[in-house]
Amino acid sequence: MNTEKRLVYMDHAATTATRQDVAEAMVPYMTGTFGNPSSLYDLAKVSREAVEKAREQVAVAIGAEPKQIYFTSGGTESDNWAVKGIAFARKAKGNHIITTVIEHHAISHTCEWLEKQGFSVTCLPVDRFGMVDPADVENAITDETILITVMMANNEVGTIEPIAEIGAIARKHSVLFHTDAVQAVGHIPVDVGAQNIDLLSLSGHKFHGPKGTGALYIGPGVRLDPLMHGGAQERGRRAGTENVPGIVGMGLALSLAVADMAENAKRVTTLRDRLTEGMLAIPNTYLNGHPDKRLPNNVNVVFEFIEGESILLLLNRWGIAASTGSACSSKSLEPSHVLIACGLPHDVVHGSLRLTLGEETTAEDVDYVIGAVKDVVQHLRDMSPLTPPELRSQS
Amino acid sequence: MNTEKRLVYMDHAATTATRQDVAEAMVPYMTGTFGNPSSLYDLAKVSREAVEKAREQVAVAIGAEPKQIYFTSGGTESDNWAVKGIAFARKAKGNHIITTVIEHHAISHTCEWLEKQGFSVTCLPVDRFGMVDPADVENAITDETILITVMMANNEVGTIEPIAEIGAIARKHSVLFHTDAVQAVGHIPVDVGAQNIDLLSLSGHKFHGPKGTGALYIGPGVRLDPLMHGGAQERGRRAGTENVPGIVGMGLALSLAVADMAENAKRVTTLRDRLTEGMLAIPNTYLNGHPDKRLPNNVNVVFEFIEGESILLLLNRWGIAASTGSACSSKSLEPSHVLIACGLPHDVVHGSLRLTLGEETTAEDVDYVIGAVKDVVQHLRDMSPLTPPELRSQS
Amino acid sequence: MYNEKVMDHFEHPRNQGVIEDANGTGEVGNAQCGDIMKIYLKVEDDVITDVKFQTFGCGAAVASSSMATEMIKGKTLKEAWDLSNKAVAEALEGLPPQKLHCSVLAEESIHAAINDYRTQHGLEAWEEKKGSHAEHQH
């Protein structure tokens, strides 16, 4: 650790800071203009208009109409609502749901719970790049199929799925299609029309908006049960007093993210590729996910002979915040289901490292991280009983 | 309208402004200390500690232990989670739920949905003061009963229910007991132990905390299905990236509310009684809810011969924000189920007005409101075909 | 919720009150539904020379009464009969969808008052167009 220590946040896929301007835009709706938008006095009107403006900002960002956007408390709620809402609303039509092995737990655990309620779930495999095959989707459809849910971009390995093709297949067979676009929205182009999407989940804190905010896009004619029963908010589909400041912040953050998206993605992709190169220069290191059909900000690699939590702890001492798919760092003590699904051997899966870049990431940050990771990997390989002699330090 | 116009917020039961100090305490957790509490680096540690501090603040406020507090996105989510969570977890034990006619829609619509899923719901009546009779609860219990849910204080008429007694009955019969304490917490003393409560819902924006925050208290040994499936947050019971700023704000707001509660309640009760007196001095006007077992901040009256939405619109022109149980102001076009349940005739129920006071309400505000309401009521009575001649203006 | 035109008619209702010597009156709605409209007509030579209303109801109900009475004043009975709820809502520059029934109430109360005049004067009551009130559902 002979370099000057700096703070480098490389976990943008986990969460992002709320932009300063976004936070500032929220505060007035907390303290001054705090009215309940459902009320009828003037104070409420201002809140209501702010909510409707945000609805339009979100709609525009994904090619939807404002009235198709419903605000929620986050990606998890949107996912739960879409899947359970469709399942319960359509159970008279059929009880079969198609999903994939690489979904976020907000989808997979929801599907498992629905299985306990009598639904039947098909969980499609992926190839070694984490890619779903649209042909598999088509083959899995039965007369009973009521919903297909496939994520737009994977949160661990960054692979971008063939959503438009899957959507077209769903439409051809008149099956509803939901996509968890939590990692995609604000980062890559999304268009619910062109991509044949019936329902789409997004989450505010993944694009520098506030935590505890999200939205579900519900396409024309799609009927689903509420997840939140109660008041008549959100045109009777999602009850609960509206989180006005959060909604305002999410709308603003998304409109800003989308405005900068093309330029930003280009810049971040360059840095990503530089970082990937630096990682792969370390021997016995492999890239996870798709080589180019991947999120502009995602690097996910696996180092043989060492374990991920140890890597994170040592990187933390370098001031670097990152993530791993190792079981040891997960509360469930299960290694990443995504890496396993991509065919990574069980004994290697523990050595993964996910680095996700952001707008503020610089080339210096990247070079600093490359140096730190090299040091850390060597340190841990020297300690590991698995490391072959030629990879040990000459000390 | 010959008085100087002021702004008087009389709708604290709908929502409250986030305190300035609370909003300021939240901002750093948006922009600087934004880490995902589930991660393992230092940035996350600060978030995690802030969340745990808030958990303790909430626990202390209701006599619980921190590990029994689970953060949610609001009162609606807490209610949905409690009722659906228990229903699905215990459906093998029984399918019967006991509730009351005066619950918030977050409970009543949830129960109606569960009825469609095959559960059976008993909806207990109330007396003319909106009070539930504990004996009715006991009589409704069957071998199939898995949950009793009765609100702690009613949001429309302010009546405080005999929660400790109902809790004791539930315990005697080994049935779980949930209470929607959204209107109570931070306003009147709550103690989950002394009141025999197994599950309790609360909502941050009702005590000057942020919107989009809430909590569910889950007592020892109580098992329920998640409403939000996904990640392992909140000890695996409530998935979704934690809304750290919101949680911090709610914890702080509640601890401040509870610190001032006794003094504040005394002051507000005095103002409430002054306002009630002023209202009842208007002829053909009646108080709704219980005369003294009611929330310190709630005044709910009904004026014969006029309609509530009109009252609100005119009060708004006086700068007064208030609420009504009239069908005309509700999106569902149904008049208040609570007022109907209290036995108010259908032709009178439309003329109700709810005024809910707050910490910042002054005696001058109260007198201004009394003057305004008198003027407005007379104006509308003069316009109404129902008003008897002796109540019309001499013009 | 309401536009400025509606609010203007709600706060400054035209023709509010009673005509003591009205020769046609009509009342529709009921208190249970939350709105009642009563129309007083003074008809001379088939022309409405004066009109007043009393209304128990929401902002849209009051505004619809006010606007509708303005629109029929000085009109023949036939012209007044033909005033549709849609015309009233349009004159108000729009009502929220759940409030359209208030304009229907205005149409209905005018019809009731006209037929009251007609039957009192030995004329046959005019018939409502079928289905025209589909929107007024409680």
Place this chain on the structure above:
Amino acid sequence: MYNEKVMDHFEHPRNQGVIEDANGTGEVGNAQCGDIMKIYLKVEDDVITDVKFQTFGCGAAVASSSMATEMIKGKTLKEAWDLSNKAVAEALEGLPPQKLHCSVLAEESIHAAINDYRTQHGLEAWEEKKGSHAEHQH
């Protein structure tokens, strides 16, 4: 997540490395579970005069190896055998509940190394106390 003591042993592991002429070695765990611990013993006159470890695993696994080797250095084989995983965890001033199995791994790897020494030297392997490893479940 970890206390300072654990982090100190993780970042500055004591006795990490290999003893080329060890007369007892033990390896437990497997890569699939994410942790492997290997212990090297140098035993002279029934006393552990030197000990080293190699570990593949998380922070708690490394820290447990480091602490356990410190605790048995200079001890008799019997004393070393009696070192419980609980004692290791306590010496580390506590481990998160889901990480307690790492201290079990330390105990097990020491036992394996001791029995390796014993069997190599014509002694009978000692028997594990029954149920002592209940916490180590993968």
